[in-house]
């Protein structure tokens with residue numbers, strides 16, 4: 001795994017193009033292997049992966065657990081509501097408790113941005129040999145989702161050899177609630193690193209103008225960008241302007257649970273302006289794949305008929321790709337730890 005030097009996976013802004021290549025190549029190998037039942041791979045035998053999820057999840061948590069099992073790791077999961085958090089134990093002491101039980105890999109989801117980073121730094125300072133994987137923190141980052149979206153698109157454009165090169169010069173439209181989306185932020189880092197053009201589309205309340213400069217400066221906490229030349233980012237306000245010439249369209253969930261102000265008039269008016277339908281997709285001028293990280297608000301950001309149409313929708317393929325991509329991340333972090 002040439003050049004891989006990440007001890008934790010917190011944010012894709014820290015990934016070089018070689019890092020993306022490494023993950024995609026390894027995920028493709030895992031995707032092509034029959035690794036179910038008794039034919040598990042022994043790579044993580046003797047390792048323990050613990051999922052610390054402080055927010056709800058279906059796909060991310062289940063697929064990390066399945067990925068770890070397919071690599072022969074032990075798996076332990078934590079349920080905040082029935083844990084000693086309710087007696088006042090701190091988040092860091094909770095993490096340390098699992099590390100003391102032998103966790104080598106902590107997969108962390110939290111509603112506050114920065115929690116996985118804070119845990120990783122605190123555990124590093126105390127000399128614990130444990131890797132932290134961010135499974136989604138507030139509005140900040142969802143790196144494994146960004147990687148599986150990238151893998152899905154790269155396989156769509158280059159099924160036998162998915163690589164960052166498959167995205168070079170492609171135009172990917174990301175439409176919807178960018179403001180509240182950690183998935184959109186991770187995709188911005190991933191897609192621009194691969195040389196794709198990203199067109200962001202949404203109303204000003206859900207897509208502030210500042211997003212046009214999202215990848216312009218060195219990533220937060222880094223002196224230089226590990227990717228010297230990124231693809232461009234453009235911001236438009238209507239799907240009619242965004243879709244012509246697109247190579248792929250990524251729709252985002254309206255994150256009603258994170259909206260504390262009145263950012264929308266009605267869901268119906270949002271769907272009329274920004275909901276993706278077969279008719280709207282035809283504006284691309286050619287057959288184009290549709291992605292959505294899930295869970296979907298059917299009939300709001302994406303018409304049910306389009307979501308269920310296998311000729312256009314890659315949503316189930318994204319879910320299938322959760323497992324090989326997360327296997328790749330677990331494998332790389334365990335290998336980096338020796």
Ligand code: CP
Pocket residue numbers: 056057058059060061136145293294295
């Ligand atoms: N896409 C995603 O993170 O889904 P879950 O919330 O179900 O994990």
